[in-house]
Amino acid sequence: MIELIKGFKDILPEGISLWQRIETEAKTIFDDFGYREIRLPILEKAELFARSIGDTTDIVEKEMYSFEDGKRGLVTLRPEATASVVRSYIQQRMYAADPIQKLFTIGPMFRKERPQKGRYRQFYQIDAEVFGIASPYMDAQMIFMLMTLFSRLKVAGLSVLLNSLGCPACRPAFKEALLSMIEAKKEALCENCSRRLLKNPLRVLDCKVPTCREAVKEAPAITDYLCKGCDDHFSAVKEMLSGLGVGYEIDKGLVRGLDYYTRTIFEIQTSALGAQNAVAGGGRYDGLVELLGGPSQPAIGFAIGFDRLCDIMAQYEKPSQKPLQVFFITEGAEAGKQGANWVSRLNQAGVTAEMDYGERSVKSLMKRADKLDAAFVVIADGEGLEKGQVILRNMKTKEQSSISTTGITEQLQSIIVNQRS
Ligand SMILES: [Zn+2]
Ligand SMILES: [Zn+2]
Missing domain, CATH: 3.40.50.800 (Anticodon-binding domain)
Structure with missing residues (x-):
């Protein structure tokens, strides 16, 4: 018998109604909030991800499925969707028709992570991106939309974690403060963190290794270093969330593992599987469209972990099938x-x-x-x-x-x- 590859899984007919229910509910909400579906290739040039996600991130350093494809060079099974959506926004000149584009896509992503319970090398995401809107109200509305979806799917124990990563004007000062604080504890850092420290000290905030966690316990909060523009933006996001009745927590340790984020980043967690688990995350990436060769356009997006959402809902949703008449x-x-x-x-x-x-x-x-x-x-x-x-x-x-x-x-x-x- 030939078995499937470790870290991959079959989605069987018995479980499919749950997947379909989530997709239907998500599509309904996207429709109501004005998002349109886009379907993109699973294979892209490796360079797209190295440039967008950042070449000192775990994903690009060791988790991508890449291979040489003759004249096309190094190609990669997409590890996330944002880079591809941005690539399409630029290449198809969507911005020329209307800089404001609200898009969503649903499909598989690939990362060579260590296989463990609930983590797959082919995993599924529901992904949404909004281009052309810099307003903090879009940040808050996006989080509100996500919370609406999760409440319709009856996901319990939800919390919103929020942080701001500032902008190219104010982040360097924070990086410096962080760096001088960590340098004193350099000995405690894991191999990855010490190697990346100078190039990308923010990575340490994201590291799961206990000694690294301990080392950054007293790290400064980036929100204390925000420039006036970033500070006002963050305040407006928080104010609108409160106005919509969405509770949140500021988490100074939240950096979300990708280089392209600016200003608002967020994670939605649930305690529905026992421990705290992220079920969605995202943030603003105002510089990425330009970085990838497009016009200067602000953008923000998120991804929902489809597999985890299914695991959660499987606890209380019965699979359904059209009854036999x-x-x-x-x-x-x-x-x-x-x-x-x-x-x-x-x-x-x-x-x-x-x-x-x-x-x-x-x-x-x-x-x-x-x-x-x-x-x-x-x-x-x-x-x-x-x-x-x-x-x-x-x-x-x-x-x-x-x-x-x-x-x-x-x-x-x-x-x-x-x-x-
Ligand atoms: Zn700033
Ligand atoms: Zn580390």
């Missing part, structure tokens, strides 16, 4: 042929119907109908068919009656409709 039990070749015809006609009319396709006893087929939870069973045998009759059994009331084979599919349809109402 009719099961046909046929005896003899002629009845089998008729049955197959009727099942096909009923399926075409939107009625779920199944039949036996083999030689089995009526008794064992009744058991199968029970197992499939059929609402009705039709028993057709050669003798009955000669008289133009079949037996209809209501599986709930156990009532049986004879019905004519003339117009049988129409009769069954109306019986099923009447039974529903």
